[in-house]
Each structure stands twice: as structure tokens, then as C-alpha cells.
Amino acid sequence: MARGRKVNSNGERSKQLLREKAIELFSTKGYYQTKISDIVKAANVTQPTFYLYFESKDSLFLDLNEQFQTNLYQNIENVAIQHNSQMPQVLHSIFEYFQENPLLTKIGLYQSEQSHTVKEKLVEILEQIIRKQEQLSDHLDPHIIAECLVGSIERVTLTLLFAKHKTVEELVDQLVSIYYNQTNKVAFLV
């Protein structure tokens, strides 16, 4: 193949394509088993083209994580403002975001080292919501509940939501049933 510009080539498209392929590969095979050569092969360009648009493999990965986190927080915040930080709605927004960005979620929630940060942040957010509830059995520690809840979210997202065995609504419903009392549960299912 000759050197230089391809017919009908377009930088923004190439960058986008590379990004998409990178997301696909990172999310499936993980960071270390995804080689730049895999990414560019999938995007049908050569290796230098990758470096035309991204600083390095590492920085691209970090970018993706940042994107994942930023959007997630934004989403949650929007919902929190609209719905007065009601747990069911917040959970719904989280699952929905994951469902709409499964690949990015796989990267940001299960593969990166940054995933710790996200989960900690989620714990923090959910703990606050829990604390706002009245009628907390004083036997229960809100922090532990929040940790458990985040663990549950993490797991069911992977095994039930991504596997399409359950819908967002079903998951929220079940989680609320487990973590909240019956009355709440009913209230939520409007």
C-alpha cells in the first residue's frame, strides 16, 4: 500500500474508530492483552496512525476511564437533583448508564486500577442517601450497607444486566427489596 493520505480519509473518523476498537478490545481482552497492533488492525490503519491521535496506549486507557467516571457522576448527579436523591431513582440511573455503556463500564468498573476510585465514590454517594432515610435499624451500619450495595450492583451488572437476563427495572426492584424494607419497595414501584 502506498504511503500518505488515503482516499476519502478523515481524521475525526479515524480517531473515533480507533477509540471504539480500543474500547472493544480493552473491555474484552483487558489492558495487557490488548496490543496496539490489535487496535490498529481492527481499525484498519497502521501503528503510527494510532500515535497521531493518542499519546500512548496508557494515556488512551486513562482517558477512557476518565470518560467513564465523568459521565457516570454526571448522570447520577442529574438524577439526584431531579429526584431528591431517592435511592431507587439513583440506582436506576446507575444501571441505566451501565447498560448504555457496557464496554466502557467493563473497562472502568472491572479492569482498570481506577475502578477502586469509582467504587469508593459510589459507596460514598449511596451511603449518604442511606443515612438520609429515617427508620434505620440502629443495628445496621450505613457504611457497610453501602459497601454491600455497591458490591451487589457490581456483580449483578456483570452477570444479570450485561447477560441480558434481567432488565434495569427488575434489578432496581430486587435491590430495593433486599436493602430496604417492604414499604419502600411498594412505594417505589409506581
Next chain:
Amino acid sequence: MARGRKVNSNGERSKQLLREKAIELFSTKGYYQTKISDIVKAANVTQPTFYLYFESKDSLFLDLNEQFQTNLYQNIENVAIQHNSQMPQVLHSIFEYFQENPLLTKIGLYQSEQSHTVKEKLVEILEQIIRKQEQLSDHLDPHIIAECLVGSIERVTLTLLFAKHKTVEELVDQLVSIYYNQTNKVAFLV
């Protein structure tokens, strides 16, 4: 220059040492960021010695995972038999096993690709226990509960148990409180 067997050397000891150092390193830095050279440096032997005892980096890692899983299942089974598969006791045995093998757990539960298998297996085990309970609100799906429970276990093990913020007993207590009703909870804490 000097080659051959070290004074005071002992095959079994070298193997054991290598295994220990590998566990330490894999659990801290992960598979890909742990080099054979790191392991042998830590064990104070040379690279060929590693291959004297292990087939490859990969096979050692798999070995460790298998060890983790086998022992875990054994532990659970023992308790199950003794206590008629009571949830609190089973949870207790799981946490206890994790607490006693934190490094192996980090590998087998958080780092390897085999971790999926363990978690699935745990879900299966716990789901069966849950199904044995009478009085399950028919609104709740035992499978989902089991998935949630495994997620919670996974998370609190990392953030509360390993970090020594909570004891095994506290964690079991809280988990039972969340996933079971209050009466059970009390019953368990004999």
C-alpha cells in the same frame, strides 16, 4: 562463575519459597506486572530454578487459583455438613477462609480470569441455601439474592475485612441482617 547446587539448598524449600513469593507478588501487583525475574529475585534464586519447579508462569498462576478454589470449597463443604447448611455458618466459613488466606484470595477472587468460576460456584452454593429457607417473600428471586450476596461478600472482604476495619463476625452479622430478617439475625449470634 560458580555453578551448581548451593550449600544448604533444598529443593522443596526453594519451591515453597518461590510459591510464596509468587503469591505475594501476584496478589500485590497482578499477573502481568509480576515478572518471573521479580519472583526469583524475591526468592533469591535464579530464573532456571523457577522452571525446575514450575512449568511456566501461567501454569503456576493456574495452580495457585486451583489451590484457592479447592481449599475454599472444602472449607465450605465441611461447614455445610456440620451445620446443616445454615447461612450464617457458611458465610462465616467463607470469610474466615478469606481472612486466613488474604493473598491467595486476592489472586483467586480479584485477579484471575478463573475468579468468575469461583463466584459462580459461590452463587450456586448460596442460592441453594437460600432456597431451603421457608418464608421467602415470593417477590424475591433467590438467584438474584445469591448474586447480590456474592457481590457483597466480594466487596466487603476487600474493603472491610482485609483492611481490618471489621471482623468476620461483624460482617456475617451485618450481611445476615441485610439479607435475612431480624429474627434470624439474633438467632445466629449465639
Next chain:
Amino acid sequence: MARGRKVNSNGERSKQLLREKAIELFSTKGYYQTKISDIVKAANVTQPTFYLYFESKDSLFLDLNEQFQTNLYQNIENVAIQHNSQMPQVLHSIFEYFQENPLLTKIGLYQSEQSHTVKEKLVEILEQIIRKQEQLSDHLDPHIIAECLVGSIERVTLTLLFAKHKTVEELVDQLVSIYYNQTNKVAFLV
């Protein structure tokens, strides 16, 4: 996205600018550490523009060297004709040329492989002038003297002239004192 000719653009100007920036960069960082991308960045044009005016990185570098050499020889020759090849005047012309073209001199005298040629040529020129002098101690070899002289010129240009610690006149004076003028010399050397 926007391609094509810039407003206010002008071929000769771009070429000149590229040449200047190349000289600056080559003289400061050297050939291998100067990237085409550095040059075009400094000149605020794109890489293909570079190739519009120069065949290659290498050919530009050779060009610059040729320019350096041609002008230098011209300068010397002019003075030689005017002043009957008197050493002080010739030295003066050399230093003056260097002073007026410090960047080009750095390239042509210290960085390129062609620098050998220039120095050989200088040796040749100066040797001829030396041979014309009467009263040469027959102990001294004119060729060696010329080589020494060129070495001295090379060094003081860099460390004294370019560093602005000495003027052209001072340098000529000192060099002549060392390499010529018996009285001074004798006084100096017991």
C-alpha cells in the same frame, strides 16, 4: 479541515523561514536531535510544506553547509587579494565571518561531517601564507603550525568569540602574538 493556501502566504517567505528555523535548531540541538517536526513547528507550517522547498532533511543540512563554506572561502579570498595574504588580515576575516554567522558556523564547523573539509581547506590556506613568511625557524614545520593554528581558531571561536568574552581584534592579536611576533614570543618564553 481547511486546506490550501493560507492568506498572506508567500512561498519565498516560507522557505526562508524554514531555513532560518532549521539553522537555529540544527546549530543548537544538532542534526539528529532536530526533527523535521521541530523545524516546521518553529516555522508555523506543516510538514509537507517543508518538502515543498527542500528535498529532504539531509539535503537541507548539506545545503547549509555548502552555504557556510562558499561564503567563508569567498570572504577569505577577498581579503587575501586586498591585503596580499597577510596573516592578521586573513585571521580577522575568518573570525569576522564566524562572528557574523554564529549559527551557521556552529553547524558548518562543529556539527557536520563536512566540517573536516572546511578545516582541511583552512589549513591549506593558512599553510600557504605561513610558507610565504621569511625567517621561519627551520625547526618548525609549516604544516603543523597551520594545523595548530586552525585548532586554536576553532577553539577560541567557540569559547571566547561566541561567548563574547573576546573581540575579533583581541583574538587576532593574541593568535598573532603566539604564532608570529618573535619579540613577544621570546619575552614570554624565557
Next chain:
Amino acid sequence: MARGRKVNSNGERSKQLLREKAIELFSTKGYYQTKISDIVKAANVTQPTFYLYFESKDSLFLDLNEQFQTNLYQNIENVAIQHNSQMPQVLHSIFEYFQENPLLTKIGLYQSEQSHTVKEKLVEILEQIIRKQEQLSDHLDPHIIAECLVGSIERVTLTLLFAKHKTVEELVDQLVSIYYNQTNKVAFLV
């Protein structure tokens, strides 16, 4: 070719060989045009072997420079102590060192960025010797003389000593004649 240790292989020899080939290549082709692949090809080993003995291309080059400088200074100092810092003897020791290490000298005196340091140091040393001479014509600046002298040394080493057109003794003799008076010259050549 099979992997693993070669028959009759010997680490120290390989390292030495690599070092020698590196010196040859660096001195002939320069740092940037000498590739690791060139060096290992010349030493008949593979690239990883290079990294078995040297940290990087850069660090090897720096090493060589340091070796050059350290030995040079040592040599000069020895002579200075023995001969009360007499110029002819010091010059002799310098040239002799260069003659015995032509390749290293090419690297350390002409190719590296560290060469500036060496030359400055040489200027300093020689300037001190010059200043010790009484009866310095107050017209002449010892610093400039030292700079000139170093320039001369640098040049004749390359064009006369390495090219084997002149011996160390001849060069010292001529330099002393130029920079010192006739009588000294004779005295030195015992």
C-alpha cells in the same frame, strides 16, 4: 539457532566484546548512527544479550566517556606529580594517552557532549601550568593561550597523530616550539 547458553560461552568475554565493538562503532559512525543492532551483530550475539550487560545504549555511551575522562585525568596527574607539572611532560602524557586509546579518544574528545567538559578541564590544567611560568609577557593572556593550546592538541591529535603522520614526540616538540621558546624545547628532548 537454539535458545539458551552457547557452548563455551563466557559472560565477561561477551561483555568485553560488546564493549569493544561498541567503541569501534561509536568512534567511527557516531552515537546516533550506531544502532544496538549494529553492535550486537558485530559481537555476534543477540539484542537481549546487550541488555544483559548494559543498561541502555545511552548509559553505555556515558560509561565510555567516563572511562575516557577518568583515565585521562589520572594519567595527567601522575605525570604532573612526577615531573613537577612541566608542560612538555604533561603534553607528552596527554598525547600518549590519546595514542594508546584512539577509539575512546575519538568518542570522548570529538563525539560526545561531554567532550566540552574534558576540554574545559584540560584548559584549566594547562592554564595553571602556564601561569607558573615566570616572565609571561604581559601582553599575552594565559587563559587564551591555554585555550589555543587545547585547540591545537585537539586538532593535531586527529590529523597528525591518529593519521600516524607524526609521533607523540614530534608533536610535543612542535607545540612547545610554538607556545614556548626554543631553549626549553631542546632541554625537553633529552
Next chain:
DNA sequence: AATGAATGAGCTTTCATTCAT
């Protein structure tokens, strides 16, 4: 039982250069 020495295969990254517009 263990080591010194070496390598195959591959990785990320860089750079001068060129096509299509």
C-alpha cells in the same frame, strides 16, 4: 539442585516522508 549465559518473539514508540485535497 542450581546457575551463568543466552535467545525468540514481540512490544511500544518514533521519524522522515508522501498522497489526496
Next chain:
DNA sequence: GATGAATGAAAGCTCATTCAT
């Protein structure tokens, strides 16, 4: 006259693994 987009070719370096002793 000039640019956006792309590439061929290679460079330095790393790592799991293996042979000879």
C-alpha cells in the same frame, strides 16, 4: 502555495523461556 491524513521502516527495549555446565 499549503494542508490533513497516513504510512514504511525501523529503533530501543523487555520478557518468558532454555541450553550447557
